[in-house]
Amino acid sequence: MTGRRAPAGIRLDNLTLTHGARAAVHHVSGRFAPGSLTAVVGPNGAGKTTLLRALAGLHKPQGGAILHEGTARIGLLPQLAALDRAFPIACLDVVMQGLWPRLGAFRAASAEDRERARQALAAVGLSGFERRPVGSLSAGQTQRLLFARLLVQDADILLLDEPFNAVDARTAADLLRLVRDWHGEGRTVVAVLHDLDLVTREFPDTLVLARDAIAWGPTADALTAANRMKARMMAEAWADDAAACDRAA
C-alpha cells in the first residue's frame, strides 16, 4: 500500500524455546534480513510454529534473545486450525481487526478505514462478503479473509503459519500473489511451509529447522537432500533419557 518502508529485520541470538523441559527450538542463531522472504521448513514437531509464535512475542525465550532491527510492527497469520470458525462475527468486522495497531481499544474507525477494509476484501476476492458471518465461509475463503486483515494491518513483518494448508489450488495461487506483493514492497515475510516445490520456486531464503537450525540461507543451498534427511533424523531422535543440555547459554 505504501511505497518505501522502514526496514525491519529480526536477529536470533542463540535462541532456545522450550515446552516444559523439552526444547522445541535449540540454540538457533541467524537473521531474517529486512525485506527478506524466508520459508521455514522441517518435519512435524520441529519447532516451526513455536519459532513463529516467539517471533510474534507470544512465546518467551528460555535462553538467548530475539532482537528486532527497525520496527517491530508484526502481522501474524495463525494456523487456520487454531481459529474458532463458528465464531459469530461478520467478515468486515474481522478485516477491521487489522486496524487495531492504529485505533487501539477506543478510537473510532473512520469512513476511510471502512473503505480500506472493503478494498482489502475485494483484493482477496471476497467482494460482497461484508455482512456474511465467518461461519458460512469455506476454509479457503476464511484464509482469504485473514489475508485481508493482514492487508489492512499494513505491518512491516509478516509471520505466516502454514498459509496454504487446507486451501484449494486457486486460493493458494491468489494468496501467493499477495505474499509476492508484500515482498516487492520491502516487507519482511517469514512463512512456515510444507510444499518444498513451492519453496524452491517462490522463496529466496529457507530455514531448515529440526529443533536445531539444520541450514539457513539461500534456498538452493539450504534445501538440499542431505539437509532434509538430516532434519528428519533429528526430529525422530527423541530420547527420553537425554541429558540436560550444557551448551553455553
Added chain:
Amino acid sequence: MHDLLIAPFAEFGFLRRALVGCLALSVSAPVLGVFLVLRRMSLTADVLAHGALPGVAIAFLLAGFSAPFLWFGGLVAGLVVAVGAGALSRATGGREDATLAALYLLALGAGVAIISVGGGGGADITHILFGSVLGVDDPALLLMAGVATLTLLVLAFAWRPLVLECFDPSFAAAAGARGGAWHLVFQALVVLNVISAFQALGTLMAVGLMMLPAIAARHWARQVSGMAYAAVGIAVASSVAGLVLSYHADVPTGPAIVLIAGGAWAVSVLAGPVDGLLSRLLRRRHLAG
C-alpha cells in the same frame, strides 16, 4: 392478568426490590455470559459461584445474613478457587477443567458442612444456596445496581478488545493488544456479577441468570452484539416471570428464575432461527441461487 402479574409487585415492597435487583443484573450478567460461552468457559462462572460457598458459609456463621460480610467471604473464596485452579493445573500439568471440577465439588461440600456444623438449620442452607426474595435489602439492591452499571460501562469501553481476544488471541497479542489484561478485567466483572446475585438467587443459582440466557441467545443472532441483546431480553423476561412464579407457587427465587430461563433455552433450541431444530426441519427447500 392483573392479579397474576401486577398485583404481587403492587402489593409487596420486597417483591418490587427483588424485581429491580434482578432486572439490573439481567442487563449486565447475560452479556458476560455470552463472552464466557464464546470463550468456551461456560463452566467458569459456575465454579466461581460454588467456590465462593465456603467463604459465604464462614461469613454467615460469624455475622449472620449481613450482606457485606457475605460478599466479602464469597469474593475471597471464589477468587481463591478460580486463581488456585489455574495455578494448580499449570504447576501439575493437569487439565484445568478437571482441577476446577475437583475444587468446586470440594468447596460445595465444605460450604454445606460448615453451615451445618456451625448450627445453621435447613432453612439457612436453603436460603444461602437458593436465594430468597426477602434477601434483597438496601445494601444488596445498591450492590446489584452498582455492579450492573459498572459492568455496562466497562463493556462499552472494552467491547472491541474482548471480541478480538475471544476470536483470535494469537493475532491480538502479535498486533499489540494486551489480551491478558482485558481478560483479567473481564474475570473480575464475572466475579462481581455472581457475588451480587447471591442474595436474590442464592449461591447455586446465581449463575443461571448469567449463563442460560447467553446459551439460548446463540439461536437468535449471528453476531456477538445481537447475541448480547437477545440474552438481555431473555434474562429480563425470565426475571419477571420467575419472580411471579416464585410468588404464586411458593418456590425460592433462584430456582424459579432458572426454571423460566431454562424454558426459554429449550424454546430457543427448538424454535430459534439460527440452528434451531424446527428451522432445520422446515428448511428442506434451498435457495435457487
